Amino acid sequence: MVLGSIMRSATKLSRSGIPPCCRRTFYSTDNKGRYYTKKHEWVSVDSGVGTIGISSYAQDALGEVVFVQLPEVGRTVAAGDECGALESVKAASEVYTPVSGTVTEKNDTVESTPSLINKSCYQEGWLFKVKLSSPEELQQLMNQTDYDKYLEESH
Incomplete structure (x- = not known):
């Protein structure tokens, strides 16, 4: 029954005029409390600590x-600061922090x-x-609904 509902939704999306690159965001089920920038970084906050990454759209683009450079633990960052870099077989891209604060941890893995970025x-x-x-x-960032609309309108 649930699968049938998902298939009906997917069919509606395929006929909706939304480009294929943007449809996948509608399938996300783990998006509560995630906020996005227009540069496709996301942040989710738990007990005053924000976990930051790039969106599915960004990793797909x-x-x-093949290479990741992240900010050092202890570094103070301001929202919008460039604080890392990603390189792929197609392009290089800077990473910007969506929030201000002190880096408490980086994902050494x-x-x-x-490739973990592409997989998960x-x-x-x-x-x-x-x-x-x-x-x-966080009030200056987009929630999931706003981000989906942004992708639909701008890409």
Whole structure:
């Protein structure tokens, strides 16, 4: 019964005029509390610490990620700061932090195995964590619904 509902929704999406690259965001079931930037970074917050990564759209656009450079633990960052880099077989891209604070952790595993970003950009492929200094900055970011609309309108 649930599968039938999913298939009906997928059929509606395929006829909706939404480009295939953007449809996948509608299938996400683990998006509560995730906020996005227009540069396709995301942040989810738990107990004042934001976990940051890139969206499924971004990793798909980059292609196979082969190199990751992340900010060092202890570094203070401001929302919008460039704080890392990703390289793929197709392109290179800077990573910007969506929130201000102090880097508390970086994902060493993703630095040594960059393909995790392509396989699991929202779970194992997260990039770094920041202790938020200005939680009100989250209000400037897009929630999942707004991000989906942004993708639909701009890509």
